[in-house]
Amino acid sequence: MDGQRNEDTVRPPLRLALLGCGSVGSQVVRLLREQADDLTARVGAPIELVGVAVRRPELQRDADVPAHLLTTDAAGLVSRGDIDLVVEVIGGIEPSRSLILTALENGASVVTANKALLAEDGSTLFAAAEKAGRDLYYEAAVAGAIPILRPLRESLAGDKVRRVLGIVNGTTNFILDKMDTSGAGFTEALEEAQDLGYAEADPTADVEGYDAAAKAAILASLAFHTRVTAADVYREGISDVTASDVASAREMDSVVKLLAICELTDGPDGPSVSARVHPAMIPRSHPLASVREAYNAVFVESEAAGQLMFYGPGAGGAPTASAVLGDLVTVARNRLMDVRGAGESAYAQCEVLPMGSTETRYHVAIDVDDKAGVLAQVAHTFADHGVSIKTVRQEGRGVDAQLVVVSHRAADADLAATVEALRTMPNVHDVSSIMRVEGDGE
């Protein structure tokens, strides 16, 4: 009966152009075909794939794309004037930016997974979507399949988000998890990630934190109703994390994770925000510590809702295509109703704090002479830079000792200056591990 009723009310097809047919694009094609009837029923009209822009048409693809749909002329496809919906899964800045702008100008609604572009120049795209009166949706751009952007933009629109703490890069989480569980070094763990297809042949964007920084910019913008770009995000990757850092974390009953941290801080001149990506120790009891392998999770703290956690697959063709299809159904429904969905609100116009004035905590391992007064000298150095010590542990190592200091929260610049000063002290041999500490409620 229901099926019959839907068929009776089905409208003419919405015409879809797909830009890019790699890992994500080919899964979009597969799901469109396999779920065609359900999608038609959910949207209220069929979605008809009318063109697929590719770079190399001769390539064998995971999805069976009819040859007559393939074109190398992506610009021509989005300029045709008869396209209702465009999915951009090419990636990178150009030609993706120009293609999305042309698609919007020609009246199409757009779905993209392109975090690099949104984090670099989202404001140009949002302005173009608004001018055209069309939707621009991008749930897949952060944490793949995990619904996180829609909850921030819509479900939490009546609340005040104060903090977003996320594991938003699957490759680096896989590497750090391997280092923790098997004691592997960074290089060995990276090779395993590459063998399993998680890390690219050139893993720089993942390993050096650029991918997570783009996602942090998008998260901070939506969470705090402001504009944060990738250039505003402090970034450190995981290539300097050693097996000894991971072992130090284990001794503290903690794990090392690459975190994206976005915070709202109230000040006398109004709220400001910070966004940073760096490795940090978190206690094993924290919900993010149990995020294993290539999974992602985003932990959101808001004033009324309290703590929320979003967990699932953050990468991979099919999971990412799931998020793309979710957006596609939404923008297709909006087209049929001739409305625009919720757009970006950037009314807050918050200042973005530099990393130096962001408050963090440090775990510092210091190799020193095991002599009377050395601990006091080290403690003075912290105090001289205005950094309060939370705990100190000392381990004897023959004539030497290792001091493991965990600080209270202090300006990151003061902590960095403390470490610099420690390195010049006569009884200090080495500052062998420096790691920020997060998530233990301080």
Ligand SMILES: NC(=O)C1=CN([C@@H]2O[C@H](COP(=O)(O)OP(=O)(O)OC[C@H]3O[C@@H](n4cnc5c(N)ncnc54)[C@H](O)[C@@H]3O)[C@@H](O)[C@H]2O)C=CC1
């Ligand atoms: N793979 C994943 O797990 C995730 C990917 N994303 C994003 O999804 C987007 C696509 O990623 P993937 O599918 O993994 O990349 P991919 O590299 O597998 O696919 C991109 C495709 O675009 C094609 N292409 C490049 N230039 C083109 C042009 N001018 N015209 C037409 N086609 C062109 C390439 O030949 C390639 O087949 C990127 O923005 C990526 O950041 C987001 C979340 C997860």
Ligand SMILES: N[C@@H](CC=O)C(=O)O
């Ligand atoms: N390279 C990314 C994939 C999706 O954004 C990751 O490893 O998480």
Ligand code: NA
């Ligand atoms: Na997502």
